[in-house]
Amino acid sequence: MSETNYLTTDYTLKSWFLTTDHKRVAILYFASLIFFFFIGGAAATAIRIELATPQADFVSSDTYNRLFTMHGIIMVWFFLIPSIPNTLGNFVVPLMIGARDLAFPRLNLMSWYIFMLGGCITLFAIFAGGIDTGWTFYTPFSTLYSNSYVIVAAAGVFIAGFSSILTGLNFIVTIHRLRAPGLTWYRLPLFLWSLYATSVILVLATPVLAITLLLMATERFFGVGIFDPRIGGDPLLFQHLFWFYSHPAVYIMILPGMGVINELVSCFSRKPVFGYKFVAWASLAIAAVGFLVWGHHMFVSGQSLIASLVFSFMSFMVAVPSAIKVFNWTATLHKGSLRFDAPMLYALGFIGLFTTGGLTGLFLACLAFDVHATDTYFVVAHFHYIMVGGMVTAYFGGLHYWWPKITGRLYSEYWARTAAVLIFFGFNLTFFPQFILGAEGMPRRYHVYPPEFQVWNVLSSGGAVILAVAYLMPLFYLGYSAFFGARSPANPWNAPGLEWQTSSPPPEENFTTQPVVTREPYQYNEAFEAEPQNA
Amino acid sequence: MTQWRPPLSLIGTWLALLGLLALTVTIAYVPLGAGNAVVALSIGTVKAGLVAAIFMELRHRSGLTLVFAGAGLFWLGILLWLGLMDFMTRT
Numbered sequence: 326m327s328e329t330n331y332l333t334t335d336y337t338l339k340s341w342f343l344t345t346d347h348k349r350v351a352i353l354y355f356a357s358l359i360f361f362f363f364i365g366g367a368a369a370t371a372i373r374i375e376l377a378t379p380q381a382d383f384v385s386s387d388t389y390n391r392l393f394t395m396h397g398i399i400m401v402w403f404f405l406i407p408s409i410p411n412t413l414g415n416f417v418v419p420l421m422i423g424a425r426d427l428a429f430p431r432l433n434l435m436s437w438y439i440f441m442l443g444g445c446i447t448l449f450a451i452f453a454g455g456i457d458t459g460w461t462f463y464t465p466f467s468t469l470y471s472n473s474y475v476i477v478a479a480a481g482v483f484i485a486g487f488s489s490i491l492t493g494l495n496f497i498v499t500i501h502r503l504r505a506p507g508l509t510w511y512r513l514p515l516f517l518w519s520l521y522a523t524s525v526i527l528v529l530a531t532p533v534l535a536i537t538l539l540l541m542a543t544e545r546f547f548g549v550g551i552f553d554p555r556i557g558g559d560p561l562l563f564q565h566l567f568w569f570y571s572h573p574a575v576y577i578m579i580l581p582g583m584g585v586i587n588e589l590v591s592c593f594s595r596k597p598v599f600g601y602k603f604v605a606w607a608s609l610a611i612a613a614v615g616f617l618v619w620g621h622h623m624f625v626s627g628q629s630l631i632a633s634l635v636f637s638f639m640s641f642m643v644a645v646p647s648a649i650k651v652f653n654w655t656a657t658l659h660k661g662s663l664r665f666d667a668p669m670l671y672a673l674g675f676i677g678l679f680t681t682g683g684l685t686g687l688f689l690a691c692l693a694f695d696v697h698a699t700d701t702y703f704v705v706a707h708f709h710y711i712m713v714g715g716m717v718t719a720y721f722g723g724l725h726y727w728w729p730k731i732t733g734r735l736y737s738e739y740w741a742r743t744a745a746v747l748i749f750f751g752f753n754l755t756f757f758p759q760f761i762l763g764a765e766g767m768p769r770r771y772h773v774y775p776p777e778f779q780v781w782n783v784l785s786s787g788g789a790v791i792l793a794v795a796y797l798m799p800l801f802y803l804g805y806s807a808f809f810g811a812r813s814p815a816n817p818w819n820a821p822g823l824e825w826q827t828s829s830p831p832p833e834e835n836f837t838t839q840p841v842v843t844r845e846p847y848q849y850n851e852a853f854e855a856e857p858q859n860a
Numbered sequence: 861m862t863q864w865r866p867p868l869s870l871i872g873t874w875l876a877l878l879g880l881l882a883l884t885v886t887i888a889y890v891p892l893g894a895g896n897a898v899v900a901l902s903i904g905t906v907k908a909g910l911v912a913a914i915f916m917e918l919r920h921r922s923g924l925t926l927v928f929a930g931a932g933l934f935w936l937g938i939l940l941w942l943g944l945m946d947f948m949t950r951t
Binding site: 497501525528529530533559561562565566569616617619620627628629630631632635636 | 949
């Protein structure tokens with residue numbers, strides 16, 4: 326470890342809370358997200374405990390409504406959306422492009438404060454009494470009937486949205502303006518292409534969510550007829566506006582995960598990513614087409630059949646760039662020198678889980694099947710395969726991959742591999758039975774159910790126990806390694822990315838001399854392997 | 861303290877926006893049938909264009925900024941187009 330790095334420049338609390346160093350801001354986000362992840366996870370645990378039996382013998386229906394709402398709001402807005410961009414992205418974007426920092430370092434710190442303000446307001450709403458509308462805040466329940474803290478929670482989400490917009494803006498400008506000499510667009514790591522596409526969605530879609538929540542508050546407080554048909558509103562307008570943001574939000578969650586997987590698959594196959602340009606443009610295609618499919622959340626809402634047909638067709642279209650990525654990862658693995666280190670295990674898990682989630686998404690894009698499956702556990706299983714099986718697995722994979730760079734320490738490979746395998750099995754045991762439950766017709770958001778569904782629910786709850794233990798494990802072995810792990814060389818994976826060409830952990834200014842890029846991305850060839858990388 | 865005065869172009873634009881607002885309100889009371897909506901939307905478009913060009917200073921910006929501003933407009937168009945398609949074709 327070098328004598329002075331970003332961790333050792335100053336130890337005071339002030340130096341952390343007033344830092345403008347992108348690496349320290351990433352650590353601030355990391356700590357916050359662990360906090361939110363475990364709050365959301367605690368709610369999930371309570372939900373699975375309740376569902377282990379058909380009767381309501383753990384919580385009341387009212388508490389159950391508040392639990393799944395709390396789980397959804399926290400996990401979506403305060404974990405999944407910010408996780409990879411704000412922690413891993415914040416840490417590695419400037420390093421990957423050879424820059425000293427993001428384009429707007431103070432704006433970056435401000436984003437974290439805004440995020441925390443939004444998070445605290447939402448937590449207040451949750452602990453003051455909770456919200457029972459579901460994370461979607463559907464009207465007219467949220468505007469007319471719910472007696473819970475809807476507007477307070479919506480205000481928290483509204484504020485956190487500005488953090489997303491500012492982060493997206495920061496990444497776009499950084500990637501455009503601060504690339505090292507020689508780092509052309511087609512030499513950019515694919516993680517940055519995916520973060521760029523994500524940032525475009527963040528900047529363009531998040532304001533619509535903010536406006537929607539503002540309109541909801543306006544109707545609730547002032548009785549202005551926006552969504553309520555009795556006073557001239559349109560009840561479907563809320564869903565149109567909400568899903569115009571929230572469907573692209575799914576891609577805000579999964580695109581950065583895909584970006585991480587590119588880095589992992591390439592590194593642990595010792596091969597360049599197959600079809601680099603296709604994968605890069607597939608990110609932008611997913612971002613663009615992702616804006617055209619929100620209506621598939623509204624097939625049974627009463628929207629017109631013509632609109633449903635158009636949205637169904639568009640939903641099939643978005644599978645094309647997604648499939649390009651999966652096929653190209655598979656082709657990258659083909660005949661590679663595979664190494665099954667922990668990040669690779671996470672990457673392989675991601676490919677399987679994301680593919681399952683993606684294919685079941687095609688089921689739901691079919692109008693006829695969707696009518697049967699809407700609001701059943703099939704939908705719950707589908708989006709958990711994408712968002713948890715996909716996104717969270719990729720997050721853990723990326724975290725393990727860049728952990729030596731972040732902390733300058735190596736973690737226990739044995740425990741890391743064990744956790745990766747346990748997460749894969751725990752996840753499948755938790756969520757695969759839910760496909761069957763959904764196909765058999767068990768509705769979501771019910772805390773009591775007919776006894777014939779119990780077997781699958783018990784399996785699911787049992788899987789959740791394994792998953793919970795597996796998610797806790799990294800907290801211990803990564804936490805231990807951060808303080809007591811063996812020192813990491815600068816480039817433990819022998820990877821060619823710019824972030825590995827500086828010491829681990831990096832110095833405050835990232836690079837002592839401005840790097841110049843002269844090679845194509847992902848050159849894991851013999852000539853590169855022969856060069857000393859651990860200087 | 862330096863004496864800062866708003867440029868005449870800003871004041872002029874502000875006055876133009878107020879004038880267009882007055883025009884919108886006035887024409888709302890003229891019975892034009894479906895023409896009322898067309899006129900109101902046209903005036904709204906001119907107002908938005910003035911705000912973008914003058915207040916947001918997009919007329920002085922580089923191509924990249926214009927691309928992102930245009931993208932925002934494009935996606936707003938998508939939202940309105942697909943949202944309205946549902947509304948117009950409901951049975």
